[in-house]
Amino acid sequence: MSPTKTKGVSQARILRQPHHVRDLSLAAQGKARILWADRDMPVLAMIRERFGKEKPLRGRRVSACLHVTAETGNLMRTLKAGGAELVLVASNPLSTQDDVAASLVKDFGVRVYAIRGEDRDTYYAHLDAALRHTPVITMDDGADLVHGLHTTHTRYAKGIIASLEETTTGVNRLRALERQGELLLPVFAVNDAETKHLFDNRYGTGQSTLDGIIRATDILIAGRTVVAAGYGWCGKGFAMRAKGHGADVVITEVNPIRAIEARMDGFRVLPMAQAAPIGDIFCTVTGNMHVIRPEHFLKMKDYAIVCNSGHFDIELDLKGLAKIAKKIEKNVVPFMDRYTLRSGRRIMVIAEGRLVNLGAAHGHPASVMDMSFATQALTSEYAVKNAKKLTVTVHDVPRHIEEYIAHMKLKTMNVSIDKLTPEQKKYLASWTMGT
Ligand code: ADE
Numbered sequence: 001m002s003p004t005k006t007k008g009v010s011q012a013r014i015l016r017q018p019h020h021v022r023d024l025s026l027a028a029q030g031k032a033r034i035l036w037a038d039r040d041m042p043v044l045a046m047i048r049e050r051f052g053k054e055k056p057l058r059g060r061r062v063s064a065c066l067h068v069t070a071e072t073g074n075l076m077r078t079l080k081a082g083g084a085e086l087v088l089v090a091s092n093p094l095s096t097q098d099d100v101a102a103s104l105v106k107d108f109g110v111r112v113y114a115i116r117g118e119d120r121d122t123y124y125a126h127l128d129a130a131l132r133h134t135p136v137i138t139m140d141d142g143a144d145l146v147h148g149l150h151t152t153h154t155r156y157a158k159g160i161i162a163s164l165e166e167t168t169t170g171v172n173r174l175r176a177l178e179r180q181g182e183l184l185l186p187v188f189a190v191n192d193a194e195t196k197h198l199f200d201n202r203y204g205t206g207q208s209t210l211d212g213i214i215r216a217t218d219i220l221i222a223g224r225t226v227v228a229a230g231y232g233w234c235g236k237g238f239a240m241r242a243k244g245h246g247a248d249v250v251i252t253e254v255n256p257i258r259a260i261e262a263r264m265d266g267f268r269v270l271p272m273a274q275a276a277p278i279g280d281i282f283c284t285v286t287g288n289m290h291v292i293r294p295e296h297f298l299k300m301k302d303y304a305i306v307c308n309s310g311h312f313d314i315e316l317d318l319k320g321l322a323k324i325a326k327k328i329e330k331n332v333v334p335f336m337d338r339y340t341l342r343s344g345r346r347i348m349v350i351a352e353g354r355l356v357n358l359g360a361a362h363g364h365p366a367s368v369m370d371m372s373f374a375t376q377a378l379t380s381e382y383a384v385k386n387a388k389k390l391t392v393t394v395h396d397v398p399r400h401i402e403e404y405i406a407h408m409k410l411k412t413m414n415v416s417i418d419k420l421t422p423e424q425k426k427y428l429a430s431w432t433m434g435t
Contacts, residue, residue: 011125015132019105020113020122022098030073030103037070040366042412043374043405044078051082056381058083063135065127065145066166067095067358068114071369073103076110078377087133089126090114091141094351095358131156137380138163142311143170150177150184157184162383162390164188164376168201168232169287169311171394178394186390188383193375193397195405197233200372204364206237208357209283209309210245216335216350216360217305219281222246227279229272230286231258234309238285239267250275252291272296283356284308284315294320297339297347305336307350309357316353335360374405 014020038045051057062084066072076088088110090096096116104110111133113126127144131153138145143165149157163185165171171191177183191197210221226247228239239249239262251262252272259269272292275282276299284291287310294317300306308315322328325347327340332348339347351359363369378401383390410417420428427433 011121011128014113014122014125015129017113019111020115020126020129021101021105022115024102024106026099027102027106030070030097030099030101031107033070033097034073034077034100034103034108037366037369038074038077041071041074041370041373043370043408044074044377046408047374047377048074048078048081051078051377051381055083057137057384059085060137060161060384061085061087061133061135062137062139062380063087063089063130063133063145064139065089065091065130066139066141067091067363068101068104068112069095069097069358069363069369070100071363071366071373073100073108074366075369075373075376076104077108078373079380080108080110082377082381084137084380085133087111087130087135088114089130090118090123091144092355092358093118093120093123094354095363097362128153134159136161137383139166139376139380140164140170141166143173146170146174146177146185146187150182154184160185161387162186162188162380162395164190164379164383166196166372166376167191167311168197168234172287174394183392183394186383186392186395188379188395188397190372190375190379190397193402195371195375195397195402195409199368200364201233202237202240204237204368204372205234205285205309205357206241208361208364209234209238209285210241211362212309212356212358212360213281213283213305213307213350216307216333216356217281217348219305221281224248224280225250225278227252227272227275227282229282229284229291229315230288230310231255231262232285232287235285236265238283238309239265243267247281250279254286254288273299276300279304281305282307285310286315287311289314290317290320291315293317294324297321298324298341298343300345300347302345303348304345305348305350306353307356307360308353309355311355313352313354316349318349318353321347321349371405371409374408375401378405 096114171189226242253259276296325339329338
């Protein structure tokens, strides 16, 4: 996949434009996809209806750096209904759905700067546009806006009420900033909410990662050996779904507790060096760098398929792979590059080592993003309401928000649950009863 060069379009010119998307004539298809996703996002739709009446974000400038998908489109509609003045930019150069970006501009009046396949300069020019919007609330998927607010654009940090972070990798970065005493603004670890990671990371990544692999390769998963690097929530979801398709799943881990968990969940656990020669498909979901390196690539079977579903494109050492390859063929089939090693063995890399679920498929399904984005919407409302009280720390999403979303989701799924009896409540609150 070659990057989209915005040749002749200088950074300054991008910044002067009210939006920067590939082609506004794609809007009709984008709108149809946004509305189709909306059918499966009932909790967010309820919030949007209330936001439309109450306008809790009236006149607040919000900059969002998220994957520009149909589901994100519905979050943008919700924030806009709440009165926010919005700018949306991509959180990954390969994840933008150009039709959705076009529709958000044309049909929903959102300022979007995002083009699928944008080159590095354009990506950073878009981030710059989001920061120059001088937001009071930011939403990140991977901490790029927060990074800008702590490096190139520190002058805007003072005006921020709160920054909301969607993903594990981003939260790790925010906690590192906090530990080093360098955090400049209040942040909410939206990823850590149970209404987010238990469902989005596990069922969303599980399904969409496999979807990306299947769309790119068209291969049967049954009977293959699938190596999942990492057994966090995303890795668990992916392993579970690969097993469901009939794969022989091997887990690699560095965390001994997660390794036990993987073993007791019925998976083989091996170091990558031992998994490399037996795997047919490899997928990294660790959040760390260079998990699969030249020493591993050299041991792989001919036509091993390799991809990544962690946030950044650093989990596969592709520079190292390029060094040991005698030939690299880009896009030999859509979404896949072929690296031929000196031994003659070939390694197929999906989506340039970027998020396979968004690079080669459409990301998590709407039903799971419903909860993630309901959490984002309600946390932004909470932040605005409590702006004066927020300390410059990493905050958890308030429990009442999670409980509200969980109850609403159950209701829309037509699932009822029991209530604690007064006796049970008393028992849970005491340490002497019933012993
Ligand atoms: N991250 C993973 N899947 C996504 C989706 N469908 N929309 C936005 N962000 C995502």
